[in-house]
Amino acid sequence: MRLFIATKISLPFYGIIKDRISPFVRGKWTSPENLHITHLFIGEDDPKKYMINLPIPKEKITLKKVGCFNDKILYLKANSKNIEQIHRFLINEYHIKSKKFLPHVTLCRMKEISDRDSFLNGMKSLDGLEAKCDFNLFLYASTLTPKGAIYKRLHKY
DSSP, X not given: OEEEEEEEOOOTTHHHHHHHHGGGEEEEEOOGXXXXXXXXXXXXXXXXXXXXXXOOOSSEEEEEEEEEETXXXXXXXXXXXXXXXXXXHHHHHHTOOOOOOXXXXXXXXXXXXXXXXXXXXXXXXXXXXXXXXXXXXXXXXEEEETTEEEEEEEEEO
């Protein structure tokens, strides 16, 4: 199974983000029920190996500041006191190599930006938006389909 460990989020202002950005972007927006912060992408493996107890911080994760990776991924930054320590714990626990960790929620996989200035102004107009979510961790299986990924929650940490 294709696996990852993530925090499921609910984003009350997701519609505002889409309204301000989508006129200038062609791409695939993440469905609201699939919004999450990936703490560790595992890949193909046996889920039983990952069903252990993990230390879950008793804190909130702050979601704010829309950003962009290489004009390909529109994201919302995620931050908390212990979010990077949890990532390091997971990669050490499971001996998985990981790219540089930038905690975020993927909002859209962009194919094209039609009006760069309006796109950047739209992003800037979102600077005051902020939400908080509980720090929860789940093991998910991900099945890729032509219509998008289907996530199945396998384990709550």
